[in-house]
Amino acid sequence: MLSDLLQATDAGGLLIIQDFASYSGRHLLKSFINAALNREEAVHVFGFEISEAELKDGLKGPNLQRLHFHDAFTDPLGWTDRPAFTVYQFNLEKLTHLVEQTSHHKPATVVIDSLSWILSHVSPPVVCKTLQQLKKGRAVRSVIGLLHADMHHIGTVGSVCHLATSVIMVAPGMKGDEAVAKITKRSKSGKVMQDEEVFSIKEDLTVMVQNKLNQTGPKQTDPEEQESDPAANLTFNLRLSDTEREAKEKLALPFVFSKEKKTALLHSGPGSGRILYEPDANDDYDQEDPDDDLDV
Template sequence: MTSLCLDQLLNNKKTSPFVLVNDTIRLSAFPILTDIGKRAVDETKSLIVLLTETSPSSWLQQFAPAQHGNIYIIDAYTDPHGWDQPTTIALNKNLVSVSDINNMELISKTIIQQAAQTPNCTILIDSITPLAMISQYRTYRLVKTLESLTTDAIRLVIGFHSDIKFISKTGLNMQDSLDRLASVIIKLESLKERTYLEAQAALTGFTSQDTFSYLTVTSNCIAKGGIAHIEWRKKSGKVTYESNGFILDASGYLTVVPATQLTGVVVPEPVESVDDDAMQLDPKMDPTANLSFNLSLTDQQRQQKENLVLPYLKAQQLEVSIDEEKKNSGLIYYDPDAADDFDDEDPDDDLDI
């Protein structure tokens, strides 16, 4: 049985250089990002994390203490504007404190230096949205630079708040720009809550609208599960679309399940193409089954039909035979010269008299 796309992405079973996780306020990308990070560290890979919306202590709580040595954190959350300390970037053993988040070039340089020291690693950004609020162009350059580092051994995973709309003067927004760069796009969706109004609509047939439905009890409730809509662009040019469900299990990892297991909505399977000769019609659906006359052909009639030579075929064969006869027959071609120009009025014109 073929494993689900989300399970392949979490375990990095197939090539996925740049994974973009689009979340909303109803379902955060944090569980997906931490699960990818934990699985990468379990495979003895290094994890380089740029934190803009998560504190380093909260991030490290998701991992076992023995794994902290393989995690390199670039902290742009604690003091991003240098209010508590000078505007410098101090490199410790496993922690880099960013006190000027506007200096994206220095952040990019720090990530590149760390990736050069650990070639087999996963580069992860919990949210690129705070950087995009400063400058969309510089943020795109940062993502483009990190995307150029990706190989079969180096993987880039970025979280983005898709429900925050950025205004661009050039007409290209941040969402479309990131979608063009990503090889895998994951759009998260929370489970639909069965509200009182929906229950009444099922009983009465009357559907009313909620006056305010920003958050529900299933929003960010990973214990109940979530839905991930995946667009996977392979190197071969093939694009795979799939929707998977995920639930947080007791071990702290995400369990990937079919989306129908959580939503209860059954998606029809794609219809496979069937050869016309191999397809058999149901007698009940055959329009010629109950006619008073016969429209089908017997084997003998079908054979006679195939052996019949139509008149236009005879004419074509006759033209071909005439052309071949002209090519194969011996013909003499005479090309007269100037001295052979006979005049009927003066037949002795060629005599020198």
């Protein structure tokens, strides 16, 4: 699934790369930038955390001329007289204006590095509204954002990821050059697909998917996610063995009638008991009015 996301077959989506302090997702972010440039797309990077030179490190070739860096790293809060781009300019009008200036009327890919910097100075509802408007705009083909999950409240992370069509949560792998990607993808029909893959990033920023995590062995659960077994320390056994389970399935319950028992109850045979009533001479019974003896 990671390879499909790198090919970016679906337009009009929002991709969130969610990382933690244990593993940075910026290398994967640069791989998505490199893949978009190889598809001959215009890429607009709004950089808050690293400089333009550091971002372009590793990106080579003639496709680099289609990469447009909007410097929000030098003066992100607008303290100088002429800031290039500030965090307070993160709105639909300003972003669309900058993209349309250099994209030659062709939808471009917008990269935000990172959303965490913006969320630290702009309220989450405003950021979510801008992302929703941006991914639906005609000037933008797709939006890719880096989000440091351990810097925000879980509700803020959930709100941003809820807008995304795809979320990639990255974590360190077993080897030094490997990482694990937990992918959640939502289709236009509402179907949600999830996958876990082990990948590595080469020097030319190409992504090599090693294998699927569920094929390498049983999934390891974090200690915090493990639920305690309520029947682990009991003095009696609550579980059944295979023999006991088989005997239980063969046991006939008292309130469940078999076919033979139902037939015997519904169809009386010879010798079965019956109640016959013969009126007595003293019985005052009127055939025309059976209820004559009632005081009504």
